Structure formats: structure tokens, C-alpha cells
Amino acid sequence: MKVEIITIGDEILIGQIVDTNSAWMAQALGDIGIRVHQISSISDQEAHIFKALVEAEGRVEVIIMTGGLGPTKDDITKHSLAKYFGVGMKQDKEALENVTSIFARFNMPLLEVNKNQAMVPENCQVLQNLKGTAPGMWFEERGKIYISLPGVPHEMKGLMESEVIPKLLEKGNLPALVHQTLLTAGIGESFLAQKLEPIEEALPRHIKLAYLPKLGQVRLRLTAFGASKPELEKEVEGFTQKIMEIVSDHLIWKGDGTLSQAILARLESLKKTFATAESCTGGYIAREITSVPGASKSYLGGLVPYSNALKIQLLGVKEETLTKFGAVSEETVREMVKGLLERIGADFGIATSGIAGPDGGTKDKPVGIVWVAWGGKGIIQAKKFQFGKDRLVNIERSATVALTQFLTFLKEVPLE
């Protein structure tokens, strides 16, 4: 089964937004053994939609469209589809109830344009959108499947997971597919590839190894296709074990997890708490940690002491330290961790201080310099990093190295 993704809307064509939906959908479809053959981004004009549909029909069996389902005039997807299939519109009762209940929940009056969101082409099956007012739509015509989803990422994802993926699986004839993911950090893609060369050479044709790099992290993904799922699982687990042995120094998590999840899981086993003090990362670490459900079990909280005065007041960093060594220094980040342990009462702590940029660098401390410290009572460790000039990249990289160092440290802390 081959799929074409068609994104509808000028915002992609003028470069106002980066199309992250397609990559997410391609991964989700790949996970169930469905290959994306082409991605086409087109404008929100009826003629263009028609032409793209005709072309896609010549290439694939399933066409997934995103975008153009909002209540405003530039949202023309569903009327274009009705015209394309030569059918009228109908009101969908469930979709109307959904819109009505969403507006009721937010205490807002229901406008006529919103009621119109429950209107869909007569020949479609409605895919109920629990995260928004625009229903998804599923058409089977001319031996092909056409799916229309909203372009808002969390609505699209919700519909893909709750409706599209299960319905495509029902269509059957999909090969068995097994994935395994390993998260590594602190080692580059090409070095990993070098270490894993013998494994790659030993992989049979039906198992693929992919490298998915992100700032400071590389996710390794094994994908296997075949007839028997249990056999594939056994085979993949064998290779996974071999890879884990080879990359053990850099392995963070087996499965689809994050650094934050690994840290929280480890702290739960240790029955210990931790806290964060972030200057240059400005809340990035706190946000990553608290995005994990149940983080409050081990995470007491965080400080973002952006000003020096707050570093002194909240964490007891000595004024002398700041004057003598500066806010971006080993001494300061060590005292920040000390403050987390002594003042906040955490068992462990992480601290960051750096110059994220684009301005604020000096000759001795150029933009991109970052000090990170981490530890617990009696052992505080610190390390300096030098990154580039891009503020957002520096913040993300700093957070990643801080979390990686902290996790590596936690792995050595014995269970009680």
C-alpha cells in the first residue's frame, strides 16, 4: 500500500511555516509498514487541488490530505472534495455535537460558521476530531482511499492515531512490521556508524538501521518487515542486544523515550528527588522534565535565576564568586547546585550558566560558552562546553548535555 501526502495551504508555499506534519505522518505510516511515495504541497485553490488529486491517483492507493478545514473562507478543502466527487454536503450529527460541546466547554457562543464545520461531503465517513472542531473525512471512491485531516498538528496527530492508523490496519494485507528504538547521547552520527559497521553488514535485507540525529542525541531505529511478527521481534531483539553492547557508554533509553523520562525513571528507582537551576537554558530543562506525566514524584521544581541578584538570593551563590569568576563560570554553577541541595532540599541538582547569544560574548567568554554542573551531596561535577552562535540551538544543546551528564552520573548512584 502506497500513500501520497498532499498538504493544502499557502502558508507552506510561501515559507511561513515549515511542514513538520508530513515527517510525523511518514513516520507513523512507516511504523505500520506503509510507505509514503510522494509528498506534494499545493495552494488552497480548487483547480490545484483537483489536479493534485488526479496526479496522485496515478501514483498511489491512499491519498492523505492535510489543511484547509478551518471555518474561514480560505479553507476550501471539503467543498472542493464534494465537487471533485460530484456530491452534495450533509450535516454530520456527531460532528455537530462535537463542535457544540467544545464551544460549551469554553463558554463561547456557537456561530453559524462553526455549525458549518459539521457539514461534510455526502460520500464521506466522518473521522471524529476530539481535539478540535473540524472533523476528519474518509472517502472510498474509484478503488482509492482519500483521507482529509486538519492541518493543526495536534488535531492531525490525534486523528491519525485514533482513526486513520486503525482503519488502514483493518484494510489488511500489510506486512508485519517491528521497530525498536535506542536513544543515545554524547556521540556523533558518523562515530556511531563507524562502531556499528559490523552490525550493519550483518543485517539481513529485511531489517534496516536508521540514524535519526537531533542536537546532541542520535536515535537508532531498527525496522524489520516480514511475514511473522513473533519471528521478526526475536530477530530484532537479537540485533538490539548487540547494538546495546556496542554503544553501552552512550545508551540512554531502550524504546521510544526521552532523556527526561530516563532521568525520572532512574530517580524513581533511587527514591530520590532533584531540582534544577537554569540560567542560560532559561527553563528549557524544567519544561522538558515537566512535560513527562508524573514528573512531580521526583522533581521538586526549578529556578530560572536570570539575574545575578536572584542567583545570590535564591541559591546562595556568593557575591564574591560572581564578581571574581563571573556568572558564567565553574565556580558559579557549582554553587548553584550546592544551593539546590542545601536551600531547596533536593537530593540531586543540575545547573547551567552560559552565553546563549547572539550578543553578550567577550574575548574570554565568547557566545556559545556554557558551564554545566550536576551532582548530589558530597559530589558536584562540572563541565564546560563551547557551542556556536545560534541562541535557540545553544539553549537546546546546553539542556541536552546537562541532562546527559546528569543521567550518566545517576547511573553510577547505587540503588539502596
Added chain:
Amino acid sequence: MKVEIITIGDEILIGQIVDTNSAWMAQALGDIGIRVHQISSISDQEAHIFKALVEAEGRVEVIIMTGGLGPTKDDITKHSLAKYFGVGMKQDKEALENVTSIFARFNMPLLEVNKNQAMVPENCQVLQNLKGTAPGMWFEERGKIYISLPGVPHEMKGLMESEVIPKLLEKGNLPALVHQTLLTAGIGESFLAQKLEPIEEALPRHIKLAYLPKLGQVRLRLTAFGASKPELEKEVEGFTQKIMEIVSDHLIWKGDGTLSQAILARLESLKKTFATAESCTGGYIAREITSVPGASKSYLGGLVPYSNALKIQLLGVKEETLTKFGAVSEETVREMVKGLLERIGADFGIATSGIAGPDGGTKDKPVGIVWVAWGGKGIIQAKKFQFGKDRLVNIERSATVALTQFLTFLKEVPLE
């Protein structure tokens, strides 16, 4: 002049990478009045490249391809193009010198595969790539222009700026293009559309209004095409002013800006400071604020007092308040803001407390309930919101409403 961008390579189709190149190229082309008509992402197979080229020729005058120009076996773009045009390959002297000098600079031996990078189809003009070993290529055939660029972002950007844009400008006859963006918050897309209906009806055919919604925010974008840039600018500014009047209550920013930028700009005008205390948003607000360069001018810092003990210790929230009303209550968020003003010494503060989910709700306080407070000395305001069940969505929505309420409040604070 209309352009189609064709990205060649499986990494986009399997979702391994997000295609950021196309958005960058679309913006760069839009800046000189060239419209991207379609973006197609295809696999690195000769037959697929041929088919995509034939289709694109039916749509546009200029086809820009990226990807498939590396030294490895899966990079087939230039051989496919030679075959497509029915020509042989030639060695380009300048391109060979470029490859040789790059390898010499890094002290690496020049392999045969690298020398092959200087081989190009006979009918192309070479676009010298100063940032990498794969030359760009420019073809004029059958009344169309075909451009092939490497997929590595900084190489593609370098070639676009130094070669492609200047050569396209030479071709002349480009229409002028003008964009204007307005950021609104706290009003849904459909309500905005209702308010702006008279404007939409008054818009001439060459000016388009688009609605780009995100959680809690909607970006409005006017796009105009025409012969004279100054005239278009005047026209667009006229409509922009009318829209700004109509949506003034919800207007955050004129231009491509964020809520955080608007808040920081306002505080800089007021010469005041602020701080944040986030329970349920867990650092999301701090991160948004500190992602803006120069945030430290007005932002003293933030607290993420996840545990009740920290709410008491750091912000002076009364134990009695927490016991009597709970951490998720109007009383608690008000005391959190008070703590920011009195203990942290900020002129203004924002506080959030809620149940982000997916667990932790009760009958009285279901998942998705969020209390937000904001204010300065003498005036603290608070508001309750009820969101859904998705943790990450609740966090983002809570941060957006908190920042929106705070900005609305700040707009009323008089300049000194």
C-alpha cells in the same frame, strides 16, 4: 514566474528529516516576487525523477531540485538529468579545482568518488558551490529553467544567495509581492473571521487574507501581488490598519513576532521588570521568554515551584491557603504573584497553577483546570480556565493564556 521545488531523497519520505529547505527557499524566492506553486518530495529513483519533471513542466517555468548530489551510490540526480536531457557528462574544471582545494584544506586524500563530483551533464551551466564539493547546475531547455542544488542546507542557501537569486532576477519580469502579518491572541479563528468579513469582502483579487491558527493564537497574513511594490505596500498598509482597528482588543504584534517579544518590548518601554512563577506550565513560559535575545533586560527570572513546599519557601504562599483552597486555586496563584513582587522584587509577575494531566484530577478540580494570575503592586488579577485532557496541549494553552492576559494588562499600564 512560477517555481516548483522538487526535493529528491528518501529521508524526507520516511520522515527521518523535516524538510526545512523548502520553507527557506520559498521565503527567499517570495522576497524577489517569485511564487512557489508547488513543492514535491520524491524518492531517489530515476523513474520518479523523470515523472516529477514532466509533471512540473506542465505547471511552472522554473524547477528547482534539491538533493541527490552527494558522492554515494544513492545520489543519482545528475545522471538522471543527463539521461532526461539526452546528453553525456563532462568534467568541469572549476568544480574539480573546488573539490581538490576543499580536500587539501582539510588534509584529506582525494578519492575517485570525490573527483566524480566535478562531472556534470554536458548541457548545464555550473553554479560553483563555495561551501561544499557538489556543484549546483543550471539548465535551460524546452523554454524552461531547471536548477539542481545540493540538499545540505548551508550549501543550498549559499548557492541560492550567490547564484540562483541573482540569475533569476536577471531573467526579469518579476511581479512585486508584499506580505504583512498580524499576531492575535485570545480570540478564535471563526470569531476573527466574523469580525473581518467586511474587510475580506472589500479585498481586491490581488490581495489575500489568510488565517494561521495555533493554540490560543491566530496569525493573520495579507499577501499582495502586483506591478508596483510601493503601491502594493500602500494598499496592504491600508488594509492592515483597518484590520488592526477591528481586532485591536486582541492584537499582539504587527509583523512576524511572538507574544514573548511583545511583552518584552512593552516592558522595555515601561522600563519595568517582571518574573514568573509556574506550577502547571513547568518552565514553558520562562523558556518562551528567554528564547528572545536580550530577554534579561526586563526578565529577572522564574520559579518552577512544583512542590507545595517550594511554593511556601520561595514565594511565601501561606500553608493555610494551600490546605484550605489547594495548590490549584485563585488564592494560591494570587499569593504566588505577590511573592514575585515582594520576595523577588519584580515590578510585575505571572503565576500559573493547574492540573495538566493526564492524571491527578478530582471531581471538583478535573484535569485541564488552570488558574492564572498576573499583575503588579496593588493590582493582581486572576482567571480560571478549563482545558482538555492532553498534558502538552494544556501546558501550551496555559502558557499562551497567561502571556496574553499579562500583555493585555501591560497595555493598560501608562508609560512614565
